[in-house]
Amino acid sequence: AQGNKYPGVGRDATPKEVAKWDIDVRPDFKGLPAGSGSVAKGQEVWESKCAHCHGVFGESGEVFSPLIGGTTAEDIKTGRVANLNRSDYPGRTTLMKVATVSTLWDYINRAMPWTNPKSLTTEEVYSVTAFMLNLANIVPDNYVLSDKNIAEVQARMPNRNGMTTAHAMWPGNEFAGVKKPDTANKVCMKDCTPEPKLASFLPDFARNAHGNLLEQNRMVGAQHGVDTTKPEPK
Amino acid sequence: AQGNKYPGVGRDATPKEVAKWDIDVRPDFKGLPAGSGSVAKGQEVWESKCAHCHGVFGESGEVFSPLIGGTTAEDIKTGRVANLNRSDYPGRTTLMKVATVSTLWDYINRAMPWTNPKSLTTEEVYSVTAFMLNLANIVPDNYVLSDKNIAEVQARMPNRNGMTTAHAMWPGNEFAGVKKPDTANKVCMKDCTPEPKLASFLPDFARNAHGNLLEQNRMVGAQHGVDTTKPEPK
Amino acid sequence: PMAMAQGNPVPTEGGDPNILNLPEHTTGLGQGVAVEGYGKPSKFEANLQRRQSPGLTQTTQASVSFAPLQSLFGIVTPSGLHFERHHQGWWDIDPSKHRFMINGMVKKNMVFTMDEIMRLPSVSRFHFIECGANTAVDWGNVAVPTVQYTHGMLSCSEFTGVPLITLLELAGVDLKNGKFVLAEGGDGSSMTRTIPMSLITSGEVIVAYGQNGEMLRPENGYPLRLVVPGVQGVSWVKYLRRVEVGDKPYASKDEAIHYMDLQPGGLHRQYTNLQEVKSVVTTPSGGQVLLDKGFYNITGLAWSGKGKIKRVDVSTDGGRNWRQARLETPVLSKALSRFNIDWVWDGKPAIIQSRAQDETGHVQPTYQQLRSVRGTRSIYHNNAIQSWLVQENGEVKNVQVS
Amino acid sequence: PMAMAQGNPVPTEGGDPNILNLPEHTTGLGQGVAVEGYGKPSKFEANLQRRQSPGLTQTTQASVSFAPLQSLFGIVTPSGLHFERHHQGWWDIDPSKHRFMINGMVKKNMVFTMDEIMRLPSVSRFHFIECGANTAVDWGNVAVPTVQYTHGMLSCSEFTGVPLITLLELAGVDLKNGKFVLAEGGDGSSMTRTIPMSLITSGEVIVAYGQNGEMLRPENGYPLRLVVPGVQGVSWVKYLRRVEVGDKPYASKDEAIHYMDLQPGGLHRQYTNLQEVKSVVTTPSGGQVLLDKGFYNITGLAWSGKGKIKRVDVSTDGGRNWRQARLETPVLSKALSRFNIDWVWDGKPAIIQSRAQDETGHVQPTYQQLRSVRGTRSIYHNNAIQSWLVQENGEVKNVQVS
Ligand code: HEC
Ligand code: HEC
Ligand SMILES: [Ca+2]
Ligand SMILES: [Ca+2]
Ligand SMILES: [Ca+2]
Ligand SMILES: [Ca+2]
Ligand SMILES: [Ca+2]
Ligand SMILES: [Ca+2]
Ligand SMILES: [Co+2]
Ligand SMILES: [Co+2]
Known part of the structure; x- marks a missing residue:
């Protein structure tokens, strides 16, 4: 209809072209290709293509933060990961956070293995996803994940109820968010607070932890960089 | 007085410092140091330090446009260089254009010789200036130019009356210029001119004179560069 | 503490050698045009680099490098230093x-x-x-x-x-x-x-x-x-x-x-995409040292994902009292705005802060205000007011106040 | 003449190989952050260089290099390409x-x-x-x-x-x-x-x-x-x-x-220092070739030493008829302004011009108007309207019209 407005610019995409690039999978599984894969097959994929970065149990923090851990059988029931409410819990794994199993499928399919993205077959993606879900005790050892049963898995995702869009930080009107921002500071100009106290600063031993700051500032200027290789002059 | 506004910033310059840097010479000879130099001495300076770039008679166009030439005894009388009004006259030399002898003195003193600026003594500047004025027949062969007689020379500069500030292109109110710009084009939108005719374009032989224009445009874009190594497709 | 005072003392020997001894660039011929068909910064600017933050990520390809805001001017980021x-x-x-x-x-x-x-x-x-x-x-x-x-x-x-x-x-x-x-x-x-x-x-x-x-x-x-x-x-x-x-x-x-x-x-x-109103003083800022008492120009950046910046105020006493800063033009929607304000440093400790307000009226929050809603375990969208402590020895440090 | 038509034909073999065969950058791991602490343009941008004009000067140190306006966007000149x-x-x-x-x-x-x-x-x-x-x-x-x-x-x-x-x-x-x-x-x-x-x-x-x-x-x-x-x-x-x-x-x-x-x-x-109102179309412009008929965005720059640009008009018939172009924001005093205007090229010869007016009301002159006052032997301050001829073969040439 609008085509006449910009003659000569652009052409129709062919079905093959769209099929090749349109790989995204949505939470309602739109875009998910038909197929399946078992936990057992997934373990093979995992151990040959994933474990050296993410650890045998998805626990490694050496290349990226751990994928598996921190979720419980109780979480699978409630759909809320309880450890996310514990401020003393160290770190948050992928499985603690993700609410939608489609996200895992889509991302592994498009981006993993990291050095070789888009190299996995559909079966490999199903199976390695199944294996990760198994590591997190979401599916049993003998599970075969497929486009037919993935909705059942979604219903067991530990943090499936852990998301809200009730906030003022979506820059459109598509969600029923809130309009009012979280904070309402005022433009106060005089005697706004009591005498301020220092609550947090870098410990002395971290003085040079980011390199010599003298070398991270221009050599001329109103202020120069501090020579952090030397102790602070008193 | 204002010093208190920006405490800690800047200091008084010493007399020595000002003397070292304040070298400019104005048309009224403010800034001109006392001293003198002869045409004869100037010839020595010229031939050892200037002639290889500007030519023995200041006529060379090999490094820069010619300094000397195109002025007449008549011009010295009128103070207007007649050749500037001849559209067939090839090129305009420095002496044809310059109205103020201070300009020559100042510039030679600050910037010449080109590869060794500010290396001349005051006497050398006086004398080489005298020599150039002599080449242009403004002073006689036995002339000794000095701070005492330079005003007389000014009165003989061939183009001393060749300048006007009666225009709208000084961006301040210091001269009694004019306010109205030279042109008064209109924002006409329809049928503004007769059918336009091509009056000037590059000849075919100049097609590749600026290098291959294909290589002077981005490799993608709405337009690409023309391959000027090939003749134009008809 | 002022041992490192700035290098412009009143000369004793008749003048500054940098003035009295004409440098090479005043007495010689320089380089030609198009020596660099695509030019680069002065060699004396080598300290300005985008840098990784040690220990932040385990790889360099899933990582971040930071722009040296402490040494930048105006609102345009040089593309070579873009984060x-x-x-x-x-x-x-x-x-x-x-x-x-x-x-x-x-x-x-x-x-x-x-x-x-x-x-x-x-x-x-x-x-x-x-x-x-x-x-x-x-x-x-x-x-x-x-x-x-x-x-x-x-x-x-x-x-x-x-x-x-x-x-x-x-x-x-x-x-x-x-x-x-x-x-x-x-x-x-x-x-x-x-x-x-x-x-x-x-x-x-x-x-x-x-x-x-x-x-x-x-x-x-x-x-x-x-x-x-x-x-x-x-x-x-x-x-x-x-x-x-x-x-x-x-x-x-x-x-x-x-x-x-x-x-x-x-x-x-989820889908918290907006960058809310925020500002920061870029000089003086952490890791810098003031070489002398006296006049300084405090400068920084303000921005909001919701439109134009309306005003920026600056405090030098940790948020008790504020003065309105000058905004450089142009002030554009969803762009950085540069602010400047005069300051005379008396040599005593000072805590410098900036506080921006955008055209929707939203004012940049304090840490207390932000944490009272969002807690302390969020990672994203920290737009709290930043504090820099200027110490008596001239050193500036990143601090938080209560 | 359209032999060089643009490279996006409707594929016969089911699709464009650039889509169907996933490139290395889609299937591999790229380079890390801060590989370039101070980054530079893509290697595919090497055609953008400041250049000397052959024969213009006899030395390179008393000389000029020109910025490649034909390939630049917006109003900021990349510092590496500054003239x-x-x-x-x-x-x-x-x-x-x-x-x-x-x-x-x-x-x-x-x-x-x-x-x-x-x-x-x-x-x-x-x-x-x-x-x-x-x-x-x-x-x-x-x-x-x-x-x-x-x-x-x-x-x-x-x-x-x-x-x-x-x-x-x-x-x-x-x-x-x-x-x-x-x-x-x-x-x-x-x-x-x-x-x-x-x-x-x-x-x-x-x-x-x-x-x-x-x-x-x-x-x-x-x-x-x-x-x-x-x-x-x-x-x-x-x-x-x-x-x-x-x-x-x-x-x-x-x-x-x-x-x-x-x-x-x-x-x-003497003392003619002001740069009066001026503009130029940067694409399409001389030395370029249009690869196809159809839609184009004509774009260019306008500026005035006397203040802001008020409007820019564009002609595609050598100055007979004009249409007002869109000015990008911000329009700032004594800064470049970027203009854009739609154009559908029918494949026939066309002469493209732009004409700027500044906030004082001064309108950029034609060559005829300028020469009628200042003659043809001036060197400086040529702010006349520029003409680009688009030929039937798509080539664009620098021309002057009478
Ligand atoms: C060479 C190292 C490497 C290999 C091999 C690898 N990954 Fe990853 N993986 C990473 C890195 C690094 C990230 C984080 C990427 C980022 O920051 O966007 C990641 C992210 C992930 C994530 C998202 C985690 C999160 O919280 O964002 C999943 C899921 C994942 N990998 C699964 C796999 C699977 C399945 C395989 C094997 C088929 C695999 N990875 C192979 C390095 C690797
Ligand atoms: C190595 C070459 C070289 C030498 C030697 C040299 N000049 Fe020059 N001269 C130049 C160049 C190049 C310019 C133009 C500089 C510019 O464009 O600003 C110039 C400009 C001038 C001008 C101004 C001319 C004008 O129209 O702008 C004068 C006067 C002059 N020279 C005099 C001298 C004198 C006197 C000496 C010797 C004491 C001298 N030059 C030695 C290269 C030289
Ligand atoms: Ca096309
Ligand atoms: Ca899709
Ligand atoms: Ca000082
Ligand atoms: Ca002076
Ligand atoms: Ca990011
Ligand atoms: Ca110039
Ligand atoms: Co210094
Ligand atoms: Co192309």
Whole structure:
């Protein structure tokens, strides 16, 4: 209809072209290709293509933060990961956070293995996803994940109820968010607070932890960089 | 007085410092140091330090446009260089254009010789200036130019009356210029001119004179560069 | 403490040798034009580099480098110092082979070359880009020394490109049902993010190829990236290869595992894309040293994802008293604004802060205000007021006040 | 003639191999952050270089290099492509040794270090700089093929520095008698130019150290240059070492031998410093080829030394009929403005022109109008309307019309 407005610019995409690039999978599984894969097959994929970065149990923090851990059988029931409410819990794994199993499928399919993205077959993606879900005790050892049963898995995702869009930080009107921002500071100009106290600063031993700051500032200027290789002059 | 506004910033310059840097010479000879130099001495300076770039008679166009030439005894009388009004006259030399002898003195003193600026003594500047004025027949062969007689020379500069500030292109109110710009084009939108005719374009032989224009445009874009190594497709 | 006082003493020997002994550049012939067909900064500027923050990431390709805000001027970020954020490394892509596809809820799926995109009506606009994780390390406590590491995932450029709505209309977009657009990159991560259609129909979202007068830099998505003004950087998909129009959001990895805000109680806010009003003093700032008492120009940057900056106030006593700063022109929507204010340092300890307000009236919060709603365990969208302590010895430190 | 038609044919084999065969950058891991601490353009952008115009000068150190306007976007000129004009070569000066002096009609002569200048209240503003000799070669006849050579002595940057008036007031300037300020450079030429005091007291003239967020480039006067908005580039003295306040103009070499305008009759106009209203279409422009009929975005630049651009009109029939172009924001005083306008090329010859009007009402003149007052032998200040001929074979040529 609008085509006449910009003659000569652009052409129709062919079905093959769209099929090749349109790989995204949505939470309602739109875009998910038909197929399946078992936990057992997934373990093979995992151990040959994933474990050296993410650890045998998805626990490694050496290349990226751990994928598996921190979720419980109780979480699978409630759909809320309880450890996310514990401020003393160290770190948050992928499985603690993700609410939608489609996200895992889509991302592994498009981006993993990291050095070789888009190299996995559909079966490999199903199976390695199944294996990760198994590591997190979401599916049993003998599970075969497929486009037919993935909705059942979604219903067991530990943090499936852990998301809200009730906030003022979506820059459109598509969600029923809130309009009012979280904070309402005022433009106060005089005697706004009591005498301020220092609550947090870098410990002395971290003085040079980011390199010599003298070398991270221009050599001329109103202020120069501090020579952090030397102790602070008193 | 204002010093208190920006405490800690800047200091008084010493007399020595000002003397070292304040070298400019104005048309009224403010800034001109006392001293003198002869045409004869100037010839020595010229031939050892200037002639290889500007030519023995200041006529060379090999490094820069010619300094000397195109002025007449008549011009010295009128103070207007007649050749500037001849559209067939090839090129305009420095002496044809310059109205103020201070300009020559100042510039030679600050910037010449080109590869060794500010290396001349005051006497050398006086004398080489005298020599150039002599080449242009403004002073006689036995002339000794000095701070005492330079005003007389000014009165003989061939183009001393060749300048006007009666225009709208000084961006301040210091001269009694004019306010109205030279042109008064209109924002006409329809049928503004007769059918336009091509009056000037590059000849075919100049097609590749600026290098291959294909290589002077981005490799993608709405337009690409023309391959000027090939003749134009008809 | 003033042992390092500034190098302009009243000369005893008649004058400064830097004046009295004419330097080589005053007495010699310099270099020719086009010695550098594409020039570079002075060798004396080598301290200005984008830098990694030690220990922040385990790889360099899923990582970030920070822009040296402490040494920058005005609002334009030099493209060579633009902050970087990659998820699977950066590439230098042949633009003649790059393609852009539109599919989904459109009359016809379409493909474009770069040549074709560059034929369409273009716009040029200044916008800031800030990573949603900027200032993340300071959510809980002071963790890094300088503004490069606290606020350096921030840059501002003049972007040139085609409004996304122009391209979508060309494909016959279904604006009635199409509410969400997926943007997808062409790199290994093929970054995917959900963009609100309401922002696209406003004309603000740009399919950009130009940055600061030239093409995008490879590190910033050459030859094509999405520009989503006011929204966190991760949505500005680089190496853009495709957009899809849909009726539901996509919950991609970087909107369902990261770039979500953990709230007290353990719930995550999802699709928190907006960068709210924020500012920071860039000089004096952490890791710098004032060499002398006396006059200083306090300067910094302010920005808001919701529009223009309306005012910036500066305190030198830790937030008790404030003075309004001057805003440099132009003040543009969803772009950085530069502020300046006079200050005479008396040599005593001082705590410098800036506080911005945007045209919606929203005022940048204190840490206390922000934490009282969002707790201390969020990672993203820390727009709290920053404090710099100027000590008696002239050293400036990153601090938080209570 | 359309043999070179654009490379996006409807595929016969099911699809474009650039889509169907996933490229390496989609299936591999890219490079890490801070591989380039100071980044550079894509290798595919190597065609964008500042260039000399063959035969224009006899040396490279008293010469000019031109910015590639035909491939630039928006209003910011990438600093690496900023045009150059040197009289005695360029230098990379150690800023810690650079000094700035004020003398003449002031209460006290003063000396400043860079550290000190950078402590003073600063401003950041976008301004164009144009050499007074820009477009000189076309005063008489068409002489060069592309907009790089016709208009490339033009750039626009965000400058940061201290208003000169601030420094002069610090020295106790005599504003009653001091009417002219001499600005002097620290290079071999020690370039000197007379600046009107009325422009300085307006606050517009800046002693600048910053350019596009970083320091000035060595080729552009690092570490200090004068910024004289609206005035020809030669007055923007580089490597600025001194200003002197006086009561008379200085008639320096580049205001008494060059940068004067020869008028019919042989009189020279002296102190013609202003750059009057001007514009040019940058694409399509000379030396380019349109690969196909159809839609194009005509784009270009407009500027005026007297203030803001008010409007730009574009003609595609050699000046008979005109349509008003869109101006991109921001439109700033004495800065470049970017304009865009739709155009559908029907494949027939077309002559493209642009015509700018500034906020004073002054309209850019035709060659006929300009020559009727100033003749054809002037060198400087050619602000005539530029014509580009689009031929049937798609080639675009520099032409003049009568
Ligand atoms: C060479 C190292 C490497 C290999 C091999 C690898 N990954 Fe990853 N993986 C990473 C890195 C690094 C990231 C984080 C990427 C980012 O920051 O966007 C990641 C992210 C992920 C994530 C998202 C985690 C999160 O919280 O964002 C999943 C899921 C994942 N990998 C699964 C896999 C699977 C399945 C395989 C094998 C088929 C695999 N990975 C192979 C390095 C690797
Ligand atoms: C190595 C070459 C070279 C030498 C030696 C040299 N000059 Fe020059 N001269 C130049 C160049 C190049 C220019 C133009 C500089 C510019 O464009 O600003 C110039 C400009 C001038 C000018 C100004 C001319 C004008 O129209 O702008 C004068 C006067 C001059 N020279 C005099 C001298 C004198 C006197 C000496 C010797 C004491 C000298 N030159 C030595 C190369 C040289
Ligand atoms: Ca086409
Ligand atoms: Ca899809
Ligand atoms: Ca001092
Ligand atoms: Ca003087
Ligand atoms: Ca980011
Ligand atoms: Ca110039
Ligand atoms: Co210093
Ligand atoms: Co092409």
